[in-house]
Amino acid sequence: QVQLVQSGAEVKKPGASVKVSCKASGYTFSAYSMHWVRQAPGQRLEWMGWTDVGNGNTKFSQKFQGRVAITRDTSANTEYMELISLRSEDTAVYYCARRESSSWYYYWGQGTLVTVSS
Amino acid sequence: QSVLTQPPSVSGAPGQRVTISCTGSSSNIGTGYGVHWYQQLPGTVPKVLIYGNNNRPSGVPDRFSGAKSGTSASLAITALQAEDEADYYCQSYDINLSGVVFGGGTKLTVL
Numbered sequence: 001q002v003q004l005v006q007s008g009a010e011v012k013k014p015g016a017s018v019k020v021s022c023k024a025s026g027y028t029f030s031a032y033s034m035h036w037v038r039q040a041p042g043q044r045l046e047w048m049g050w051t052d053v054g055n056g057n058t059k060f061s062q063k064f065q066g067r068v069a070i071t072r073d074t075s076a077n078t079e080y081m082e083l084i085s086l087r088s089e090d091t092a093v094y095y096c097a098r099r100e101s102s103s104w105y106y107y108w109g110q111g112t113l114v115t116v117s118s
Numbered sequence: 119q120s121v122l123t124q125p126p127s128v129s130g131a132p133g134q135r136v137t138i139s140c141t142g143s144s145s146n147i148g149t150g151y152g153v154h155w156y157q158q159l160p161g162t163v164p165k166v167l168i169y170g171n172n173n174r175p176s177g178v179p180d181r182f183s184g185a186k187s188g189t190s191a192s193l194a195i196t197a198l199q200a201e202d203e204a205d206y207y208c209q210s211y212d213i214n215l216s217g218v219v220f221g222g223g224t225k226l227t228v229l
Contacts, residue, residue: 035218044120045156045164045207047218061217095163103211103218104154104169111163 002026004034004096004109011115017084020112022096029077033099036070036081039111040092048081050099086116121146122208122221129227130198138224140191140208146219151211153191155184158205158223167206168193195226203228 007021022034035050049060051070060068069082083090094112097105123141130136140153147153152170159165166175168184171191181196191210195202208221 037220044223045158045209045220047220049217059216062215100169102152102154102170104152104166104209105156105164106166106169106175108163 002098002107004098004107006094006096006109006112009113009115011117012086014087014116014118016086016116017082018086018114019080019082020094020096020114021078021080022109023076023078024098025077027098030074034070034072034079035097035099035103035105036068037095037097037105038092039095040089043092046092048094051079083114086114088116090114091116120222121212121215121219122210124206124208124221124224126222127225127227129229130195131229132198132200134198135194135196136198136226137195138193138206138208138226140193140221142189142191142210142219144189145214146189146210146212147186147191148189149211149213151213153184153186154209155182155193156207156209157202158207160204164207198228200228202226 003025005023010018033053036048038046051058072079096109098107128136155168156164157167167182171186172184183194185192206224212219
């Protein structure tokens with residue numbers, strides 16, 4: 001069965017960076033793109049970006065432009081999301097989600113809590 | 119501020135019907151891109167209820183239905199149950215932003 005397993009919780013200081021991994025299993029990794037979504041405590045879901053496996057292009061929300069990178073290790077069936085220059089407002093649960101047609105999500109990772117605190 | 123606007127809260131008694139609206143614009147819901155709905159129980163991962171405006175994944179009860187008209191969409195829940203108490207989010211794609219957009223979320227309270 002399809003599974004997306006994310007790396008564990010992180011605590012970071014302001015200005016640091018964090019790299020969250022999302023390991024996929026149960027399907028052909030190279031056939032599906034992954035999107036990244038985050039949710040601050042008590043707040044709404046917020047789309048961050050994705051890499052289109054079809055053409056390799058990445059697209060990020062304007063809010064995260066210049067601070068986020070998404071990379072993929074196809075040999076390990078793992079995608080990574082790195083967010084730099086962390087600030088307290090980046091404290092959130094970060095999710096990876098497999099993109100289905102027209103960008104909806106059936107399969108989600110379990111979420112990774114990133115806490116940014118001095 | 120979310121690109122897609124949802125009411126912050128709705129409520130209903132067990133057995134009743136409630137609807138949750140999602141208002142967008144000509145650059146998102148008003149395009150040919152579909153609207154999708156998610157249910158998020160407290161402390162859990164979002165679960166898709168409706169995709170592509172009005173399609174239910176297998177396993178989602180037919181008490182949940184979606185509709186889209188113009189630049190708005192709605193999620194209807196009939197025969198409300200206590201376990202329906204959750205946050206609900208609409209989602210689409212915005213061509214001006216070239217990205218996925220979510221609504222602000224609606225908290226459903228079952229009285």
